[in-house]
Structures are given as C-alpha cells and as structure tokens.
Amino acid sequence: MSKKFESVKVSEVEEHIFLKYEIRKRIGKGAYGIVWKAVDRQTGATVAVKKIFDAFRNRTDAQVAIIPMQEFGDHPNIIKLLNVIRAQNDKDIYLIFEYMDTDLHAVIKKGSLLKDIHKRYVMYQLFKANKYLHSGNVIHRDEKPSNVLLDTDCIVKLCDFGLARSLNQIQEDSGNPALTEYVATRWYRAPEILLGSTRYTNGVDMWSLGCILGEMLLGKALFQGTSTINQVEKIMSAIPHPSPEDILAIKSEYGSSVIQRMLLKPQVPLEDLLQPSVPPDALDLLKGLLVFNPDKRLTAEQALHHPYVSRFHNPAKEPALNYDVVLAVDDDVQLSVIQYRNKLYELPNNRTCGDCQEKPSSRKGDKEEQGPAAAASHNNERKTRNEETGETYHEPSHTEVTKTEAANSMDQILQRGRSATVVHNRSFSWSLSQTQNNPLVRKDDAFLTAGLHISSAPLNQRSSSQAREARPPPRFSKKVFQNNCNVAGAGDPRAKLGSYTQAYGTINKTELDNLIRYVLINDCNE
Numbered sequence: 001m002s003k004k005f006e007s008v009k010v011s012e013v014e015e016h017i018f019l020k021y022e023i024r025k026r027i028g029k030g031a032y033g034i035v036w037k038a039v040d041r042q043t044g045a046t047v048a049v050k051k052i053f054d055a056f057r058n059r060t061d062a063q064v065a066i067i068p069m070q071e072f073g074d075h076p077n078i079i080k081l082l083n084v085i086r087a088q089n090d091k092d093i094y095l096i097f098e099y100m101d102t103d104l105h106a107v108i109k110k111g112s113l114l115k116d117i118h119k120r121y122v123m124y125q126l127f128k129a130n131k132y133l134h135s136g137n138v139i140h141r142d143e144k145p146s147n148v149l150l151d152t153d154c155i156v157k158l159c160d161f162g163l164a165r166s167l168n169q170i171q172e173d174s175g176n177p178a179l180t181e182y183v184a185t186r187w188y189r190a191p192e193i194l195l196g197s198t199r200y201t202n203g204v205d206m207w208s209l210g211c212i213l214g215e216m217l218l219g220k221a222l223f224q225g226t227s228t229i230n231q232v233e234k235i236m237s238a239i240p241h242p243s244p245e246d247i248l249a250i251k252s253e254y255g256s257s258v259i260q261r262m263l264l265k266p267q268v269p270l271e272d273l274l275q276p277s278v279p280p281d282a283l284d285l286l287k288g289l290l291v292f293n294p295d296k297r298l299t300a301e302q303a304l305h306h307p308y309v310s311r312f313h314n315p316a317k318e319p320a321l322n323y324d325v326v327l328a329v330d331d332d333v334q335l336s337v338i339q340y341r342n343k344l345y346e347l348p349n350n351r352t353c354g355d356c357q358e359k360p361s362s363r364k365g366d367k368e369e370q371g372p373a374a375a376a377s378h379n380n381e382r383k384t385r386n387e388e389t390g391e392t393y394h395e396p397s398h399t400e401v402t403k404t405e406a407a408n409s410m411d412q413i414l415q416r417g418r419s420a421t422v423v424h425n426r427s428f429s430w431s432l433s434q435t436q437n438n439p440l441v442r443k444d445d446a447f448l449t450a451g452l453h454i455s456s457a458p459l460n461q462r463s464s465s466q467a468r469e470a471r472p473p474p475r476f477s478k479k480v481f482q483n484n485c486n487v488a489g490a491g492d493p494r495a496k497l498g499s500y501t502q503a504y505g506t507i508n509k510t511e512l513d514n515l516i517r518y519v520l521i522n523d524c525n526e
C-alpha cells in the first residue's frame with residue numbers, strides 16, 4: 001500500500017480506486033454519497049469520483065442503479081459519466097465523472113458574482129439540457145442549484161440523475177411507494193408534487209428551473225418553505241391564483257381543498273419579491289415558468305425562444321432525442337439484485353472494476369469517441385476534440401457576445417488575475433488564462449484549472465431515419481433510496497450538517513396526511 005493511499009481515509013476510498021485515481025480532496029457530501037476531486041493516473045485528467053453507498057440494497061435500488069447515462073452524457077450541458085467501478089464489498093459503487101469547477105449553489109452563495117449575462121447564459125444552457133432530456137421522455141426531478149455544475153467559462157452541466165425517471169415509467173412507479181416516496185429538495189418542488197399529484201409531466205423540471213432563475217435573480221431561494229404545507233403556502237402567495245380547471249389539472253386528491261384555503265391569504269407577487277432592477281424579460285420568463293398548471297408552464301423548447309435567452313438561442317445547437325428513453329431491463333423480468341448489479345457493469349459505455357477496458361460504442365454510427373480516450377481529461381479532451389473536428393462550442397454570430405459584454409461579464413465576476421477576455425472564432429467564451437484567486441474555482445484548485453476553454457462535446461445527432469426506439473434510461477440512484485438507508489455510511493444528509501440550507505424532505509404519506517389534517521383543522525375552526 002502506497003504512503004499516499006494511507007494518508008487518504010482508507011475507509012472512504014479503496015486502494016483499487018486510489019491506484020487508478022489520485023484523490024486530491026473531498027469536494028462534496030450528498031445525502032447518500034461522497035464526491036472527491038481526483039486525477040486519473042493514466043490520462044492525467046481531472047475527474048470527480050463519486051462513491052455511492054450500498055447501491056444495490058434491494059431490487060428497486062438496484063434497478064434504478066442501472067446507468068445508461070451515455071444517452072445524456074453526450075450533451076454538452078449534461079455531466080459525462082466516464083466510468084463505473086465496483087467497490088470491493090460489491091455493495092458500493094464508484095462513479096467517475098468529468099470534473100467541474102463549482103456548482104451554482106456555491107456561486108449564488110458568494111453574492112453578486114453572477115451578472116445579468118451569466119444568469120441568461122446559465123438559463124439558456126439549462127433549457128437546452130432540459131429540451132434534450134424531455135425529448136427522450138425523461139424528467140430529472142431534482143433540478144436545483146447544487147445540481148447545476150459550472151466551470152470558469154460559465155459552462156453549465158446538469159448532474160445528479162438520481163431521481164431521473166422515464167415518463168413511461170412514472171405510471172408504474174405510482175404504485176411503488178419506494179419510488180414515490182423519494183427524497184427531493186422541497187424548495188424546488190412543483191406544486192403538483194407537493195400536493196401529491198398522480199400526474200407527472202416535464203413541467204416538474206420547468207418549475208424547478210423557475211425556482212433556479214428566481215434564486216439567481218434574488219440571491220437566495222425564492223420559496224424557502226419549512227414544510228410541505230408551508231412550501232405550498234409560500235408558492236400560492238406569490239403566483240397568480242389558479243382557476244378551478246387549473247386545480248383539477250394537477251389531479252391531486254388534496255389539491256382543491258388545500259389550495260382553496262391558501263387563496264384566502266394575502267398575496268406578495270413575484271415582482272414584489274424581487275428587486276425593481278430585475279430586467280422585465282427576466283420577470284416575464286419567471287412568470288412563464290412559475291405557473292401553477294403544469295400544462296400552462298413554458299416547456300424547455302418554448303423557453304429557448306424567450307427573449308431572456310435570445311442572444312444565445314440557435315436551434316441548430318439545441319438538439320433533441322428522437323426516441324423515448326426507457327428501462328434497459330424489461331420490467332416484466334424480475335432480476336435478482338446480483339443480476340441487476342451484473343447488468344450495471346455490463347452496460348455499454350461502462351467499464352468494469354479497475355482495469356481500463358475499452359468501452360464499446362453504444363450506438364452504431366456514433367461519431368463520438370467512446371473508447372478509453374473518453375476518460376481523458378475533459379479539459380484536454382474537449383480541446384482535442386475541438387482541434388480535431390473544428391467544433392468549438394459555438395454560439396451563432398447573431399447571438400455572439402461582444403468583447404465588451406464578455407469583458408463586462410466574466411472578467412468582472414472573476415475580478416482578479418484575468419487576461420483580457422477573448423471571443424474565440426465563432427465561439428462564445430469567457431476563457432481564462434489564470435484562475436488563481438478565481439472565486440468560481442474551489443479553493444486550492446486554481447493551479448489545476450488554468451487555461452480552461454469553453455468547448456463541448458459534439459452531439460451524436462441521430463438521423464431522422466432512426467425510428468423512435470427504446471433506449472435505456474439515465475436512472476442511477478441514490479435519492480430513491482429510502483430515507484434511512486446508507487446514512488451511516490454516507491454520514492448525515494448535508495441538510496442536517498447545517499452547512500447547507502436547502503431543505504430536504506420526503507414526499508411521503510406522512511407529509512400528505514399532514515395536508516389533509518391541515519384542511520380538516522381549518523374546517524373545524526370555521
């Protein structure tokens with residue numbers, strides 16, 4: 001055992017991982033896993049190593065742990081899964097992701113780092129990512145600032161697909177308490193979810209995006225409910241009253257009576273929650289996202305046409321899937337936990353324990369490199385890809401940000417140690433030559449991130465001749481794990497550590513029962 005390995009907590013990272021990845025530091029601890037920054041010893045790539053504890057504790061968890069994330073990892077705004085490695089106990093798994101400098105929660109917390117242009121660019125990229133997911137009939141279900149990763153070029157990558165589900169499977173899940181009683185972050189939950197709706201739509205994610213926009217505009221979470229009921233109250237006091245048809249549309253047993261009560265309370269509309277300096281188009285977008293009736297909320301596609309993001313909008317760079325992403329394993333086939341585990345490691349694009357086997361391409365005709373080079377440094381990889389293909393992350397000339405705008409943006413955000421901002425040929429870039437003291441970069445990361453360039457993976461566009469075919473879903477999970485699982489291994493959820501203020505909660509029977517009680521108590525008081 002090497003000396004260095006001994007210095008890392010042996011109980012947390014096993015030697016076979018350490019032999020492949022030089023663990024630099026722990027960067028995060030979610031409810032059910034730990035994330036480290038690491039360097040791939042073979043390629044020199046900086047990566048994020050995420051250990052998920054007891055990933056195969058039962059059939060349900062095992063099933064959702066099947067991770068065909070390659071479907072979405074091809075998108076420039078969705079985090080790329082590079083590898084899956086077994087833990088020696090065969091219970092935990094290590095997921096290796098491309099590394100990002102920070103997350104939106106950390107950036108918002110720092111205060112006024114994000115200027116108007118960055119907020120617009122963040123939203124644009126989130127709409128693009130959601131258009132892609134939703135076109136595959138998949139909803140993320142847990143979009144929130146800490147799941148929006150960022151680099152110093154303001155490139156956004158959505159991560160943490162622990163709750164992602166195919167809409168085709170939601171129906172099936174509704175009878176499965178393990179999947180309906182999932183832990184999610186209350187402040188970003190759509191009203192229909194809070195009210196126990198049996199009808200899920202893409203609108204769930206669009207609501208969360210509205211909350212994320214609101215948080216960037218306000219500097220703190222828009223609706224900081226302290227319980228499910230309080231969350232609904234806060235929402236209802238800020239958004240226009242729903243019509244009876246709107247209430248019916250969410251198909252909630254409790255919705256109608258709960259909402260009727262809340263409508264009696266005084267309103268503080270969204271514009272009054274925000275500073276008057278918030279641009280009108282930002283407010284208009286917010287109002288289009290934070291709509292009670294999910295059918296009337298903006299879709300990702302519609303949001304991409306909104307004036308707030310118009311300077312970035314380019315339909316040619318906003319791809320969609322032309323098939324539904326569905327479960328890899330036929331749901332009628334009841335596999336054992338062991339069989340599911342084996343399936344996970346068999347998945348195309350996932351390499352197994354420790355060694356560096358080449359990953360087979362997941363689809364015929366993919367231009368995208370899928371082999372060992374996929375594990376290369378995302379910095380190097382993206383750069384190489386650009387050089388080889390000529391593809392830079394490109395925003396069209398009509399949406400290009402001018403030098404002045406760019407200089408007013410990231411340079412100001414970063415404030416120190418920047419070279420002049422460069423607008424690359426046909427690229428929108430806030431490229432940095434120095435990252436020391438960069439407030440966007442995690443402390444002690446600066447030396448590793450110097451010279452990042454904006455670029456992204458070219459997408460695997462499918463030809464129209466490819467019929468809508470079944471594809472495996474991006475459903476690896478930690479949060480569908482029941483509330484009490486893994487906690488010993490993973491430590492207390494961050495919410496409990498006090499270091500983090502986003503509220504967690506379980507959408508479960510107790511919460512819903514509380515809603516009924518709320519209605520009954522109010523009825524009795526009349």
Ligand SMILES: Nc1ncnc2c1ncn2[C@@H]1O[C@H](COP(=O)(O)OP(=O)(O)OP(=O)(O)O)[C@@H](O)[C@H]1O
Pocket residue numbers: 027028029030031032033034035047048079097098099100101102103146147149159160493494
């Ligand atoms: N690919 C990555 N690159 C860099 N940092 C990452 C990466 N993935 C996650 N992180 C960091 O690790 C932190 C923990 O991530 P994780 O997904 O485990 O938890 P979370 O989503 O923040 O919390 P929870 O899982 O409890 O909802 C994140 O906030 C993020 O800052």
